[in-house]
Amino acid sequence: MEEKSSGHKKARATNPPASAQEMAAAASPLTDDLIVEILSRLPARSVHRVKCVSPSWRALIADPANRKKLPQTLAGFLYSTYHWADPRFQKFHLANVSVGAAPPVDLSLSFLPPDKYLYVDQLDACNGLLLCLCYMAPSSPSTDKRTPLESHFIVCNPATKRWVDLPPHAKVPNGHRGVARLGFDPAVSSHFHVLQFEKTDQEDCVTGVNIYSSQTGAWKRRQSRLVEKITLYAGLASVFFHGMLHLLGMLKPMKLDDDAVLVAVDMEGQVWKAIRVPSGGLSFGTIGLSQGCLHYATTPLGIVDKNKKEDTSLATKIASVWCMEDYDSKEWVLKHSVSNDELGSKTRAEYKVTAIHPDRDTIFLDSCDVDTLASYDMQHREFCRILNLKKDRAPLFVPYVPLFSDSLAGADGQ
Secondary structure, three states, X not given: OHHHHHHHHHHHHHOOOOOHHHHHHHHOOOOHHHHHHHHOOOOHHHHHHHHHOOHHHHHHHHOHHHHOOOOOOOOEEEEEEEOXXXXXXXXEEEEEOOOOOOOOOOOOOOOXXXXXXXXXXXXXXXOOEEEEEEEEOOOOOOOOOOXXXXXXXXXXXXXXXXXXXXXXXXXXXOOOOOEEEEEEOOOOOOOEEEEEEEEOXXXXXXXXXXXXXXXXXXXXXXXXXXXXXXXXOOOOOOEEEOOEEEEEEEEEOOOOOOOEEEEEEEOOOOOEEEEEOOOXXXXXXXXXXXXXXXXXXXXXXXXXXXOOOOOOHHHHOOEEEEEEOOOOOOOOEEEEEEOHHHHHHHHOOOOEEEEEOOOOOEEEEEEOOOOEEEEXXXXXXXXXXXXXXXXXXXXXXXXXXXXXXXXXXXXEEO
């Protein structure tokens, strides 16, 4: 029995994987519509891989009509740069991490009417939609420049050039950015939610939230149900998962060794949770949704000189990635870590974890010193410099996956 088992394993190991030509030959009897239907049931990563089967498959996947049916892979990360003279003016950029050309989308939002919007601030992105705060052009050229401009939120889809103007509400004063985030999952519903959090003037602690629903077309206010006093990190990404929006926050009063928490709120504003995250001491943390689970990554702030007699704990691990395998348990499991010595030998610079890949065990690293975005495959220990970033950029990096579906209720545009 053992010999047969051993031989069987050996035979399986020596069978080479099917070549692209063999895959194309096997699928040749199928119609294009049937191939697209089969591909639509695969994960985005698998669809991306089968592009190499043949030129006809690549053209089939790239066809605009089929893109609406097929899952899309990560295109890159949205980030903005600001103008030092007037930080209100921001330009949007895509840090392209996909293989091949950048996605055919207008991330400059030039499709918005220039006579209506003076400038636009990008606040968040979620599953292909963008949340922006638009400042209206003054009604008269003689308007005093010191006069606050009227503003309101819009939600747009750069892939289809469609957008929705949200009605204003009393809790969003002119010129106020605040902490506003977007919740949207096209696999569950075509409707989206916008959450704008209220805070105290002195401590910046969360007191409530204003929620817009595209289904009702109206805002509603809900009082915070958090027991602790928590300040939200306005410059970090959020995650929409299990019907709840998740944001990183900080407990008040602050403790350097255990002050970071994950705040979660549902789309009715009725359920509030404060989830402890792994303690990283004085560190930079970021959250992400990867492979269907919440992830949390930390980067210790500062690098300690090993030649000194000071505590070298910061130099021991430069990045740790934790995963919440069971969402109901709220327990974090250490998934990967990389030492400063290992990463430093490859990067030659100091990086911090700025984002997590949604489909695989890869983290993205941002170096403020050399303005470079890099990736690090935590499973295979492979480091890769991707591109140079623009200077004067904001800290927010938001994953962007194009959404080619036309479903955007109440949308304007083409």
